[in-house]
Amino acid sequence: MSESIRVAVLGASGRMGTTTVRAVQEADGLELVAALDAGDDLRAVTDAGAQVAVDFTVPSVTEQNVHVLVDAGVHAVVGTTGWDDGSLGRVHDHLLRAPGVGVVVAPNFALGAVLAMSFARQAARWFESAEVVELHHPDKVDAPSGTARHTAQGIAAARAAAGLGSVPDATTQALDGARGADVDGVRVHAVRLRGLVAHEEILLGNTGEMLTIRHDSFDRVSFMPGVLLAVRRVVDRPGLTVGLEHLLGLPA
Ligand SMILES: NC(=O)C1=CN([C@@H]2O[C@H](COP(=O)(O)OP(=O)(O)OC[C@H]3O[C@@H](n4cnc5c(N)ncnc54)[C@H](O)[C@@H]3O)[C@@H](O)[C@H]2O)C=CC1
Ligand SMILES: O=C(O)C1=N[C@H](C(=O)O)C[C@H](O)C1
Numbered sequence: 001m002s003e004s005i006r007v008a009v010l011g012a013s014g015r016m017g018t019t020t021v022r023a024v025q026e027a028d029g030l031e032l033v034a035a036l037d038a039g040d041d042l043r044a045v046t047d048a049g050a051q052v053a054v055d056f057t058v059p060s061v062t063e064q065n066v067h068v069l070v071d072a073g074v075h076a077v078v079g080t081t082g083w084d085d086g087s088l089g090r091v092h093d094h095l096l097r098a099p100g101v102g103v104v105v106a107p108n109f110a111l112g113a114v115l116a117m118s119f120a121r122q123a124a125r126w127f128e129s130a131e132v133v134e135l136h137h138p139d140k141v142d143a144p145s146g147t148a149r150h151t152a153q154g155i156a157a158a159r160a161a162a163g164l165g166s167v168p169d170a171t172t173q174a175l176d177g178a179r180g181a182d183v184d185g186v187r188v189h190a191v192r193l194r195g196l197v198a199h200e201e202i203l204l205g206n207t208g209e210m211l212t213i214r215h216d217s218f219d220r221v222s223f224m225p226g227v228l229l230a231v232r233r234v235v236d237r238p239g240l241t242v243g244l245e246h247l248l249g250l251p252a
Contacts, residue, residue, distance in 0.1 A: 002029070004029055004030055004031040005029060005030050005031070005051055005052055005231060005232065005235060006031050006033045006048070006049050006050050006051045006052070007024050007030050007031065007032055007033065007050060007051070007052050007053070007054065007231060008032075008033060008034035008035070008036065008044075008045040008048060008050035008052070008053040008054070008074075009021050009024065009032065009034070009035050009036070009053070009054050009056070010036050010037075010042075010045075010053055010054065010055045010056070010057050010065055011036075011037060011055065011056040011057035011058070011080070012035035012036055012037050013037040014037070014056055014057070015139075015220060016056035016079060016220060016223065017035075017037070017056045017057075019220040019221060019223070019224065020054055020056060020224070020227055021035050023221070023224040023227065023228060024054075024228075024231070027228050029232070030228070030231060030232075033048040033049060033050050034047075034048040034050055034053075038057075042065065042068050042069075045069065045072065045074055046072045046074065050074055051074065051075060051235060052074065052075045052076070052077060052231050052234055052235060053065075053069050053074050053075070053076050053077070054076075054077045054078075054079070054227060054231060055076060055077070055078045055079065055080050056079050056080055057080050058080065058082075058141065059080060059081055059082020059083075059141070059142055060082070062078060062080035062082060062083070063082075063083070063087045063090070063091065066078060066091055066103060067090075067091070067094055069103075070091070070094050070095060070098045070101050070103065071098070073098065073100075073101055074101075075101060075102045075103070075234045075235055076102075076103045076104070076234070077103075077104050077106075077227065077230040077231050077234055078103065078104065078105040078106070079106060079107075079109055079223070079227065081107060081142050081145065081146030082142060082146070083105055083107075083146065083242075088105065088240065088242060091103055091105075091240055092239070092240045095238070095239050095240055099238065100238050101238060102234040102235065102236075102237040102238050102239060102241070103234070103239075103240050103241070104230045104233070104234050104237070104241045104244075104247070105240070105241070105242050105243075106226065106230065106242075106243055106244040107145070107146030107147045107149070107150045107243070108146070108147040108150070108198075108223070108226075108244070109223040109224070109225075109226030109227045109230065109244055110198075110215070110217050110222045110223050110226060111222075111225060111226055111244075111248070112215045112216075112217075112222070113147055113198075113200065113215045113217065114226065114243070114244045114245055114248060114250065115215075115250070116151075116200065116202065116213050116214070116215040117147070117150060117151045117154055117243075117245070118245055118250040118251060119202075119213050120151055120154060120155055120202045120204070120213055121154040121155065121157070121158045121251070122158075122251070123204055123211060123213070124154075124155040124158035124159050124162075124204065125158050125159060125161070125162035125164065126204075126206075127204035127205055127206050127211065128164075128167065128168060128205065128206050128207070129167050129168060129203075129204065129205035129206070130155050130159070130167060130186055130202070130203065130204050130205075131167075131180070131186065131187045131188070131189070131202075131203045132144075132148045132151050132152050132155070132183075132186060132187070132188045132189070132200065132201070132202055132203070133148075133188075133189045133191065133200070133201040133203065134147060134148035134188065134189070134190055134191070134199070134200045134201075135190075135191040135192075135193060135196050135198075135199040135200070135201075136190070136191070136192055136193075136196055136197070136198055136199070137192070137193075137194070137195075137196050137197055137198075138192040138193065138194055140192065143181075143190040143192075144180075144181055144183070144188045144189075144190050145190070145198070145200070147198070147200055148183075148188045148190070148200060149183055149188065150243065151200065151202060152183035152184060152186035152188050153183060153184055153186075155186050155202070156183070156184035156185055156186050157184075159185075166185055167185065167186070167187075169187075197216075197217050197218055197219065197220065198216075198217040199214070199215065199216045199217065200214070200215050201213070201214045202214075226244050229244070229247055229248075230244065230247060233247050
């Protein structure tokens with residue numbers, strides 16, 4: 001029988017961290033060896049012999065955590081948001097000097113959300129207009145969500161590959177922000193509402209029709225199958241992987 005994968009969780013006292021700790025403890029073939037939160041020394045990860053660390057912390061610390069983990073030869077599964085081309089590029093370059101170490105950064109681990117993004121990329125080329133609405137609990141610290149940003153970037157890339165121009169928009173904003181954020185030419189709107197968990201609507205429009213792709217996470221357990229999949233796969237996946245779609249065999 002193969003040995004269990006030894007797992008550490010960073011941000012273990014948070015909403016996602018507590019759910020992840022429970023999921024790892026209950027998962028076959030995984031062993032929780034460290035659970036750290038703010039103020040704890042990251043050296044506890046290596047002291048505990050962790051092979052994989054899962055990061056659900058805050059955007060301001062996640063990149064630094066990953067560099068420390070890579071230096072220690074610990075694989076990382078990262079759900080924390082706030083990543084951009086600059087931070088991803090630095091981790092990619094760091095991994096070139098750490099052969100065998102893998103890092104998976106995924107803005108969303110819910111299987112339905114990953115499929116929704118994939119469907120949106122597939123559909124994008126066929127529609128003149130595209131906008132993204134993300135809806136979250138009001139304790140979320142960042143906007144737009146990492147998922148909405150990834151979704152909009154995917155739509156924009158698919159539109160560009162198909163030779164589509166800008167989305168039509170004759171509006172002059174009377175108030176800053178009225179048309180949401182501009183992510184590579186795709187408008188992204190953020191709703192914060194008590195009672196919500198994590199939701200996204202992708203709106204695609206043509207004259208006379210609209211396609212709506214919607215995903216709802218009603219409970220944080222929805223992210224756990226994706227997190228556990230990434231933990232199991234990252235040990236054999238050196239280098240940087242951005243997006244769970246690559247582990248699910250979906251078109252990127
Ligand atoms: N990729 C995905 O599927 C998902 C990603 N997220 C993202 O995960 C992140 C965490 O979300 P929540 O759990 O809701 O936030 P939260 O605020 O409940 O938890 C964050 C935790 O990180 C801790 N923390 C802060 N600095 C730390 C440090 N230096 N070392 C260790 N722990 C530290 C905090 O004390 C807190 O316990 C956010 O960026 C969120 O957007 C959330 C849900 C799903
Ligand atoms: O903060 C959250 O809750 C979530 N954050 C991630 C994001 O910003 O995309 C994933 C999911 O939307 C929940």
